[in-house]
Amino acid sequence: MSNFQIDQTNTTPSISGSRETSSFEIRGKCYPEDTPKFFNPFIFWLKEYLAIDASELTATFDIQYFNSSSSKFFFDIFDMLDEARQNGHKIIINWEYAAENESSQEAGEDFIEDFEAMTINLVVKGQTL
Amino acid sequence: MDLQELNSQLKDKGVIFVHSGYVSHEILSLIIEALEKKTDDMTIAGKPAQKVFTIIIEMMQNVLNYKAEKGTQGPIDAILVVGYIVKTNTLYIKCGNMIDSVDQEFIEKKIKSICHLEKDELRKKYRELRKSGEGQHSRGAGLGFLEIQRNASEPIQCKFFANGEGRSFYSLEANI
Numbered sequence: 001m002s003n004f005q006i007d008q009t010n011t012t013p014s015i016s017g018s019r020e021t022s023s024f025e026i027r028g029k030c031y032p033e034d035t036p037k038f039f040n041p042f043i044f045w046l047k048e049y050l051a052i053d054a055s056e057l058t059a060t061f062d063i064q065y066f067n068s069s070s071s072k073f074f075f076d077i078f079d080m081l082d083e084a085r086q087n088g089h090k091i092i093i094n095w096e097y098a099a100e101n102e103s104s105q106e107a108g109e110d111f112i113e114d115f116e117a118m119t120i121n122l123v124v125k126g127q128t129l
Numbered sequence: 130m131d132l133q134e135l136n137s138q139l140k141d142k143g144v145i146f147v148h149s150g151y152v153s154h155e156i157l158s159l160i161i162e163a164l165e166k167k168t169d170d171m172t173i174a175g176k177p178a179q180k181v182f183t184i185i186i187e188m189m190q191n192v193l194n195y196k197a198e199k200g201t202q203g204p205i206d207a208i209l210v211v212g213y214i215v216k217t218n219t220l221y222i223k224c225g226n227m228i229d230s231v232d233q234e235f236i237e238k239k240i241k242s243i244c245h246l247e248k249d250e251l252r253k254k255y256r257e258l259r260k261s262g263e264g265q266h267s268r269g270a271g272l273g274f275l276e277i278q279r280n281a282s283e284p285i286q287c288k289f290f291a292n293g294e295g296r297s298f299y300s301l302e303a304n305i
Contacts, residue, residue, distance in 0.1 A: 011157075011161075029161075031186045033154035064179060065183050065186070066183075067187060067273075068187060068271070068273045069190075069272070071272060075259050075260065100177065101177070102177055102179075102180075103177065106252075110252065110256055114260065
C-alpha cells in the first residue's frame with residue numbers, strides 16, 4: 001500500500017502516514033470547512049493499514065486547536081486504533097502539546113480516560129523527557 | 130453614520146476585533162490568522178489564545194452550518210466581536226446572526242442545560258456525547274456548545290431579538 005500525505009493549510013493539519021516507519025503523524029490546526037470530507041481519505045488509508053498484518057503503529061497527534069467535529073473524528077481514529085490493539089497490534093500514541101496549551105493537554109487527558117487500555121503518552125513539546 | 134463616533138464607542142467597550150457583514154469559512158480562517166499574528170506568546174489580553182480561537186471557530190461554524198442546514202441561498206451575514214474589559218479582567222467573544230424564530234427554543238434549551246455545569250461535569254458530558262455518537266458528524270451544535278462552555282470561564286449566554294417577521298437576531302456570548 002502507498003504512503004499517505006496531505007499538506008497543512010490554514011485550517012487543516014498535515015497528515016503523513018508511512019508503512020516503512022509504521023507510523024502516522026497529524027500536525028497543525030484543525031477546523032476544516034467540511035470535516036468528514038477532510039478526514040475520510042485518511043480514515044480509509046488507516047483502515048487499509050490496520051487490515052494488513054501491521055503489527056506495530058506509532059501515532060502522533062500534535063494539534064494546536066480543533067473544532068468539535070474534528071474532535072469526533074480524532075475519537076473515531078482512537079477507537080480504530082483501540083480495536084486494532086485488541087486484535088494484537090502494538091499501538092503507541094503520542095499526544096504532543098505546547099506547555100502553555102492547557103486545552104490541548106486536557107484533550108489528551110480526555111483520550112487517556114476514554115481509552116484506558118491504550119498506551120497514550122502526553123508529550124510536552126520542546127522539553128526533553 | 131459617524132465613523133469617529135462608532136470607533137470611540139467600540140474603544141469604550143474594549144473592542145479588540147470586530148467583523149460585521151459577509152462571513153465564510155475563508156473569512157473565519159483569515160480572522161484566526163489575523164488574531165494569531167497579533168500574539169507573540171499565544172495569549173490575547175493575557176488569556177490563552179487557543180481558548181479564544183476555539184470559541185470563535187465554534188461560534189462562526191455554528192453560523193455557517195446553520196445556513197447550510199437551512200439550505201438557504203445568498204451570502205451569510207454575521208457579526209463577531211472580541212473585546213477586553215480591564216476592570217473585570219474579562220475577555221469577551223460575541224457572535225450574532227439572524228435565525229428563524231422557531232429555532233430559538235431549541236438553542237435556549239441546549240444552552241441552559243449546560244451553561245451552569247461545573248468543569249468536571251462539562252468534561253464528562255462532552256466525553257459522553259462524543260462517545261455516544263449522538264449527532265455524530267452532523268452539522269449543528271451538539272458538541273459545539275459544550276466546547277464553547279469548556280473554554281469559557283463563566284456561563285455562556287444567548288439573547289434573541291425577534292423582528293416580528295418570523296426571524297430573530299441571535300447572539301451568543303462567552304467570557305474568558
